Amino acid sequence: MNDSLLWQVRHFVYSHFADTTHPPSVEETAAHFNISTEEAGEYYKELHNRHTFLLEPETLTVRMANPFSGIPTDFKVHANGKTYFANCAWDMLGIPAALHSDAAIKAVCTESNESVQLEINNGQITNNQLLIHFPLPFARWYDDLTFT
């Protein structure tokens, strides 16, 4: 496995997320690098094993490339004229941090189910009343990333 290409694949997946709001299929990645789908799949598996991104179980579909989510969630982030989904309350802030952009965020309180909105404007948060609960200590985050 070519280590340089491995990190180029990681970069391509993240750039694709940033540009389109969703991950590239393994076929799109293979075409971009002019390699076989099987080879692209091996790079996807290696990046998954290194916790660089998370594949759906038994597939080559990218579920998470933190802070981006490959599936709809309760954390909707509008930035740079696009609408992204974040994996969790932390990642909804991670998207404007990764994009270095302003953002308008719509989310839901986990227990009350009330809608909440906040904005990032010039690096400042408009709603300072909200709280984020980290249920697990850092040492256990990767035990089950979907739960985390």
Place this chain on the structure above:
Amino acid sequence: MLLFRSEEWIDKWCQLNNLARGEVLTIHQVWELSKLWYHNRLSLEYHGRSVEQVTEIFKQAGLTSKFWYI
């Protein structure tokens, strides 16, 4: 990581799910952590982090309790 409108809702969620309370940060604290954690995520040069780098980020964000030990 879960979003809540108040401490009251966090306690209620923990009780209903029979889970111990973890660490609660203000949204401002998490925004500061996000900038440290994610600012270079789209870079080709980002290849993940060492234990020392993660420890330094938590320290810079003021997260020094045992909860954040690696």
